[in-house]
């Protein structure tokens with residue numbers, strides 16, 4: 001029976017391929033003439049730079065070489081290694097009388113006519129050389145900007161009373177980098193070798209940057225891979241302070257000490273792991289788990305390191321709940337998800353709320369370095385919406401101009417994310433559907449959203465969950481010489497290659513196989529598990545007999561618009 005249903009399914013696939021295939025007679029692209037190509041030297045690039053831009057460095061990197069700025073690049077001090085042969089260029093661009101940004105550009109010798117821009121993280125000010133590195137391996141020229149400042153991920157003090165620098169952070173540095181980066185790429189390879197396709201890859205702030213660029217400049221990219229986007233800056237960065245205050249001050253009986261986060265996390269796994277029908281230590285369907293908080297309660301009302309008081313339980317409930325404004329009742333942000341506890345230390349573990357929140361209020365919103373977080377109130381959400389410091393928020397949900405030109409987007413988010421709430425991406429997806437008049441099919445034609453159970457913020461997993469899809473930061477987190485998914489550098493496992501296949505060959509992404517290793521950031525520790533991710537709201541379904549750790553034991557229900565599956569899906573399930 002299995003044999004038969006596979007044949008039916010592949011007939012359907014074959015038909016789909018046939019229907020979208022280009023004519024077999026299409027000529028292969030002409031080989032590139034070398035005559036118009038710029039040399040990889042300062043004089044050549046200086047001659048093509050526009051006014052306002054200055055060259056910092058031009059360097060030839062040999063096959064297997066390394067490039068970056070080391071410790072001078074505060075947030076990205078690790079230089080990528082094992083690069084393909086390329087030309088590395090660093091440029092500074094004046095963006096106003098009081099601001100400028102820098103960007104780096106990799107121009108691989110083995111260029112395949114493609115351009116890639118990568119994003120940053122948090123409030124980092126530095127060129128993300130490590131995330132650029134996969135570009136040349138894919139045959140793509142790659143750019144990254146420092147966003148116009150030099151700082152760590154959690155340092156926002158550069159923004160105080162600096163509206164122009166905030167604008168560079170919000171959108172101007174990335175947009176200018178994409179425009180000038182394309183110009184230099186085109187100049188380098190010569191006019192007979194056009195940039196055929198442009199891509200974007202970013203997570204967290206990087207996700208926000210990509211969405212913002214697509215919303216305002218739909219021609220910038222043909223495809224975008226967007227992870228855990230911090231898209232709703234005005235709300236999210238106020239929510240971060242509000243969330244921190246739930247657990248403050250530390251002297252209050254309601255305070256949950258950091259040591260108890262894992263007590264909550266363990267109870268979540270105990271109660272919620274099986275909600276999806278498979279007991280594997282991975283909370284796949286937190287929304288199906290009716291969590292019983294009373295199981296956490298200290299008997300006799302005591303205070304111990306293995307249970308919570310009722311006041312602490314009330315705090316935990318608030319952390320998981322969607323937040324509404326105490327000023328006007330309006331929606332502020334989605335709460336953290338059950339299974340995010342391992343990362344609670346980031347926003348809930350301090351003696352004051354996180355710099356991602358308080359820094360935003362001080363240095364972006366109020367321009368008041370002495371502002372005290374104890375003065376927080378929800379009226380700041382509306383103030384931030386109204387003033388939108390830096391023009392950073394990505395809230396123009398109608399991306400039909402991007403879709404019309406053939407743009408495709410893959411959005412993903414870790415279910416165990418304890419920094420940028422997972423459900424916020426679901427909210428973004430829902431708002432997009434709303435902007436397309438409720439037409440889900442019109443959205444799935446160009447945008448697909450994948451939840452990654454057990455994955456934390458952008459990368460890694462504390463529960464052995466398959467998480468790696470070559471998203472932003474993922475190769476770099478595994479080592480300076482990594483790119484794609486080690487051992488599985490193909491479109492079934494690497495989300496960027498899946499996106500490329502969708503953009504260039506019209507094959508929509510119906511699943512991505514996520515991978516993890518015995519030590520999640522060390523592929524040399526040996527393969528631990530693989531599992532397909534399915535476009536939301538679908539989830540991978542276990543075949544009930546195969547090895548849970550093998551991707552082949554799972555399948556994605558077909559993405560259906562009206563909630564009805566084709567007959568052959570039910571056939572496969574029931575026979």
Ligand SMILES: *[C@@H]1O[C@H](CO)[C@@H](O)[C@H](O)[C@H]1NC(C)=O
Pocket residue numbers: 069071072073074150
């Ligand atoms: C950033 O600032 C630090 C000092 O805080 C300096 O050492 C470093 O060179 C600067 N980096 C760049 C790229 O300008």
Ligand SMILES: *[C@@H]1O[C@H](CO)[C@@H](O)[C@H](O)[C@H]1NC(C)=O
Pocket residue numbers: 252253254255303304
């Ligand atoms: C619980 O007891 C510990 C000492 O055992 C103490 O340090 C802590 O403040 C107490 N916490 C609460 C919430 O009473």
Ligand SMILES: *[C@@H]1O[C@H](CO)[C@@H](O)[C@H](O)[C@H]1NC(C)=O
Pocket residue numbers: 375376377378379380
């Ligand atoms: C809310 O906070 C802002 C900034 O601290 C302050 O100016 C405002 O007066 C506060 N509003 C209320 C109602 O407390």
Ligand SMILES: *[C@@H]1O[C@H](CO)[C@@H](O)[C@H](O)[C@H]1NC(C)=O
Pocket residue numbers: 334423424426427430
């Ligand atoms: C998104 O929409 C779905 C379907 O209408 C709904 O069930 C879900 O609660 C929404 N999620 C969010 C975060 O708004």
